[in-house]
Amino acid sequence: MNENTSGPSPQVIEGVFDLARDGLTGPLGEMIDAGVPIDTLNPRGDTLLIVAAYQQHPETVAELLRRGADASAINAMGQTAISCAVFRNNEAILRLLLEADVDPRLGTHSGVAIADQFGLPRMREVIESFPRD
Numbered sequence: 001m002n003e004n005t006s007g008p009s010p011q012v013i014e015g016v017f018d019l020a021r022d023g024l025t026g027p028l029g030e031m032i033d034a035g036v037p038i039d040t041l042n043p044r045g046d047t048l049l050i051v052a053a054y055q056q057h058p059e060t061v062a063e064l065l066r067r068g069a070d071a072s073a074i075n076a077m078g079q080t081a082i083s084c085a086v087f088r089n090n091e092a093i094l095r096l097l098l099e100a101d102v103d104p105r106l107g108t109h110s111g112v113a114i115a116d117q118f119g120l121p122r123m124r125e126v127i128e129s130f131p132r133d
Helices: 010-022 025-033 048-054 058-066 081-087 091-099 111-117 121-129
Strands: none
Touching (some): 010 025, 025 058, 048 081, 058 091, 081 091, 091 121, 111 121
C-alpha cells in the first residue's frame, strides 16, 4: 500500500491505531499482514509502536519490534517509544526497546530528558546501565 495514493483509508488507520492502543496484538498483526504499513503514522506523527509503548502493552511492543517497526521514529512532539516507556515508568517496555538498540537520547523529548524532567531515577538507571556499543 502506497502512502501517497492507494494507502489505507483514514478509517482503517484509525482502527489499526485502536488495536495498538488496546494491546490487541493478534488482530494488529493480521492488519499488518493484510498490508497496513507497520510504520503508519497518525495525525500526531505517532507510530503504532509509540502508541503501544505509551499505552503500556509490552506484548504488542515486542511483536511490533519483531516485525521490524522503526523503533527510532520520532513523533511531531519530539517523542519516541522510549520516551513513552520512560514517562509511563514502564521498565519492561523500556528494556524491550533498549534491547532493540534504540538510542534513549533521540528526540527533543528523549527518554533521558523525560527521566530527568520527571524525576524518574530508576528509568535513568536502567538507561545508563544498559550496555551500548
